[in-house]
Amino acid sequence: MSDIKETLLNKYTEFEKSLNGQTGSPSHLARKAAIEKFEVLGLPGPKTEEYKYTHLTRLLGKEIDLGLTAQESKLSREEIEKFHFPHDEANVLYFVNGYYKSELSRILSPESELKISDLHSAFKNHEEDVQEIYGKYLNHEDSFAALNTALSNQGVFINVEKNKVLSHPIIIYSITDTSVDTPVYYPRNIFQIGKNSQAKIIETFQTHGNGKSFINHASEIIVSESANVEYYKIQEDSEETFRVDNTQVIQYRDSVFNAYAFTFNGRIIRNNLNIRLVDEHCESHMFGLYLLKGKTHVDNHTVVDHEKADSFSNEIYKGILDEKSTGVFNGKIYVRPHAQKTNAFQSNKNILLTDEATINTKPQLEIWANDVKCSHGCTTGQLDEEQMFYLRARGISKENARAILLTAFAEDVLENIKIDFIHEHLHDLIYRRLNN
Amino acid sequence: MLKVKNLCAKIEDNEILKGINLEVKAGEVHAIMGPNGSGKSTLASVLAGKEDFEVTGGSVEYLGKDLLDMAPEERAREGVFLAFQYPVEIPGVTTTNFLKTALNQIREHRGESPLDAVSFLKTIKEKMSLVEMDQSLLNRSLNEGFSGGEKKRNEIFQMAVLEPKLSILDETDSGLDIDALRIVANGVNKLKSKDNATVVVTHYQRLLEYIVPDFVHVLYNGRIVKSGDKSLALELESKGYDWIKEEIGSIA
Numbered sequence: 001m002s003d004i005k006e007t008l009l010n011k012y013t014e015f016e017k018s019l020n021g022q023t024g025s026p027s028h029l030a031r032k033a034a035i036e037k038f039e040v041l042g043l044p045g046p047k048t049e050e051y052k053y054t055h056l057t058r059l060l061g062k063e064i065d066l067g068l069t070a071q072e073s074k075l076s077r078e079e080i081e082k083f084h085f086p087h088d089e090a091n092v093l094y095f096v097n098g099y100y101k102s103e104l105s106r107i108l109s110p111e112s113e114l115k116i117s118d119l120h121s122a123f124k125n126h127e128e129d130v131q132e133i134y135g136k137y138l139n140h141e142d143s144f145a146a147l148n149t150a151l152s153n154q155g156v157f158i159n160v161e162k163n164k165v166l167s168h169p170i171i172i173y174s175i176t177d178t179s180v181d182t183p184v185y186y187p188r189n190i191f192q193i194g195k196n197s198q199a200k201i202i203e204t205f206q207t208h209g210n211g212k213s214f215i216n217h218a219s220e221i222i223v224s225e226s227a228n229v230e231y232y233k234i235q236e237d238s239e240e241t242f243r244v245d246n247t248q249v250i251q252y253r254d255s256v257f258n259a260y261a262f263t264f265n266g267r268i269i270r271n272n273l274n275i276r277l278v279d280e281h282c283e284s285h286m287f288g289l290y291l292l293k294g295k296t297h298v299d300n301h302t303v304v305d306h307e308k309a310d311s312f313s314n315e316i317y318k319g320i321l322d323e324k325s326t327g328v329f330n331g332k333i334y335v336r337p338h339a340q341k342t343n344a345f346q347s348n349k350n351i352l353l354t355d356e357a358t359i360n361t362k363p364q365l366e367i368w369a370n371d372v373k374c375s376h377g378c379t380t381g382q383l384d385e386e387q388m389f390y391l392r393a394r395g396i397s398k399e400n401a402r403a404i405l406l407t408a409f410a411e412d413v414l415e416n417i418k419i420d421f422i423h424e425h426l427h428d429l430i431y432r433r434l435n436n
Numbered sequence: 437m438l439k440v441k442n443l444c445a446k447i448e449d450n451e452i453l454k455g456i457n458l459e460v461k462a463g464e465v466h467a468i469m470g471p472n473g474s475g476k477s478t479l480a481s482v483l484a485g486k487e488d489f490e491v492t493g494g495s496v497e498y499l500g501k502d503l504l505d506m507a508p509e510e511r512a513r514e515g516v517f518l519a520f521q522y523p524v525e526i527p528g529v530t531t532t533n534f535l536k537t538a539l540n541q542i543r544e545h546r547g548e549s550p551l552d553a554v555s556f557l558k559t560i561k562e563k564m565s566l567v568e569m570d571q572s573l574l575n576r577s578l579n580e581g582f583s584g585g586e587k588k589r590n591e592i593f594q595m596a597v598l599e600p601k602l603s604i605l606d607e608t609d610s611g612l613d614i615d616a617l618r619i620v621a622n623g624v625n626k627l628k629s630k631d632n633a634t635v636v637v638t639h640y641q642r643l644l645e646y647i648v649p650d651f652v653h654v655l656y657n658g659r660i661v662k663s664g665d666k667s668l669a670l671e672l673e674s675k676g677y678d679w680i681k682e683e684i685g686s687i688a
């Protein structure tokens with residue numbers, strides 16, 4: 001294990017050399033601080049509480065050479081466009097193995113609303129906004145997050161100007177092409193949503209080929225005063241994908257943030273969603289759905305931190321686990337001493353379709369204020385036999401009855417999707433998964 | 437149409453059906469009565485294919501085929517319909533969507549093309565008026581929050597849409613108010629033909645005034661211990677079951 005740490009520290013030293021011209025810049029200082037943090041933390045080991053049920057380091061050590069750097073993909077335009085799903089007019093960005101594909105991307109919204117810069121160029125050109133934000137919010141107590149800040153050199157910086165309702169959603173396709181060696185990369189996305197503005201952002205993650213890959217992804221999302229953001233993640237990697245996703249959200253007064261996370265595939269997927277409500281009267285919703293099979297392991301850790309009074313948060317995560325898949329749900333709600341009149345709700349429900357599938361679910365409420373309303377609940381069960389029989393007794397096949405009941409189970413999450421084409425796309429993905 | 441011979445079934449280690457014999461011909465109406473816990477619903481469930489019950493002996497022939505060999509959905513597609521005593525609630529599935537799937541799978545089995553949305557709605561409307569069911573129920577989750585009577589009506593409505601050959605109505609009358617009872621019974625009568633048959637499980641003579649049975653059977657302790665015509669139901673109504681229990685006692 002210390003080998004891996006050594007490999008990663010060496011990788012940083014080497015990477016740092018390539019940053020000539022950026023030495024001493026704020027982003028460089030952030031990287032230095034992050035790698036120092038990583039040096040202290042190391043990768044999570046068997047005793048790391050936060051990774052108790054997700055033995056990522058051990059498997060990564062066995063299966064992935066973390067010294068590698070993802071090569072640029074040779075996929076043709078047609079091959080990349082196969083990953084496209086039907087959607088309305090949108091600002092569309094493509095990344096393959098972390099590299100920005102400007103020739104495939106198209107921005108429809110005017111620059112008065114939306115500024116998009118690819119992070120690689122933004123660092124090079126010393127773009128001030130990026131320098132200022134980079135690494136400022138991400139929680140580096142997670143060593144993967146610290147590594148991302150240290151090593152990331154790709155991704156996108158998206159800035160929605162104040163008082164703008166974005167005319168088109170933003171769709172980011174992140175494709176991993178495993179036909180070049182083993183892609184290992186560290187994308188970083190930064191979203192700054194201006195005061196009183198509205199934006200819808202969709203990220204989809206897909207894989208070409210059946211090779212292994214490791215993606216250490218991180219995002220920082222700044223939701224300014226009175227802004228309203230919908231943020232969707234659709235994870236459809238391959239059975240051989242290792243993915244860590246750190247998403248840090250920071251919400252200011254009167255803002256609304258809706259997070260949606262859908263996970264369909266992967267070898268090990270670890271999602272950390274952290275939302276800080278640093279000001280009063282914020283609203284946050286977290287919706288999650290994971291449909292797993294094979295040997296996929298998905299671990300969702302969420303934190304919503306009520307720092308100030310009068311905010312509302314609601315979380316619904318649901319899972320359907322088939323075959324030998326395994327899952328973890330850990331939902332933390334913090335209500336700080338000043339966060340009076342907080343309303344915070346959380347629910348995690350799971351259906352296990354086989355005896356071999358398992359889920360570890362743990363709500364964690366820490367409340368330091370006294371005038372609050374909080375609740376949580378988690379259930380794990382099987383398909384209801386009585387319901388199955390009822391449907392079959394009306395002529396519906398066993399497979400269809402199962403699909404109908406599972407779709408109904410997922411509906412609690414799906415009904416909260418506010419974009420029609422996303423709703424349809426997910427229905428389609430779920431239908432295909434349940435009827436294959 | 438249906439020949440049940442010496443049917444025995446158990447759940448866990450409890451023998452519930454202990455040798456049922458019953459023959460139902462096309463065009464007939466049979467009533468099954470009997471004290472609580474005697475095995476009426478168990479018989480209905482076994483005929484519909486519920487896997488919780490283990491058939492330990494006997495046979496069931498339905499339209500010349502071995503019914504016990506078929507999965508529940510095959511039985512339904514072949515025309516067996518069970519109106520449940522306690523219809524289950526299924527949140528998140530609307531009655532309309534569920535029925536459309538069911539009807540089209542049955543049609544496919546019969547070699548008919550699936551109904552499109554328009555013709556399906558037409559069928560639905562027609563059958564709804566038959567049982568005077570409220571349209572608003574259709575767009576709600578299946579049986580969720582339905583009153584007892586609404587659930588029962590929904591069962592008969594489904595029967596009307598699916599047009600089965602053999603309908604088994606398990607205490608469809610309990611929970612219905614007097615008007616609803618009449619409406620539901622009229623619905624059942626309208627669906628009756630010389631080609632299909634109905635088995636009604638009931639505790640009350642009142643239903644049988646509307647749905648007049650050709651045969652009445654008494655199921656007691658896992659066996660059919662007495663059969664007769666509709667006058668048997670009247671006799672049970674006035675005298676209860678004790679005299680039958682005594683009769684059996686004296687034979688045994």
Ligand SMILES: Nc1ncnc2c1ncn2[C@@H]1O[C@H](COP(=O)(O)OP(=O)(O)OP(=O)(O)O)[C@@H](O)[C@H]1O
Pocket residue numbers: 447448450452470471472473474475476477478479488521
């Ligand atoms: N899952 C089960 N486990 C154990 N015993 C069962 C189970 N289901 C039914 N039984 C028993 O089988 C017997 C017959 O039950 P059944 O529901 O068939 O009776 P019934 O004649 O329909 O009664 P009722 O008139 O009350 O509806 C009862 O004693 C009941 O307790």
Ligand SMILES: [Mg+2]
Pocket residue numbers: 476477478521606607
């Ligand atoms: Mg019963």
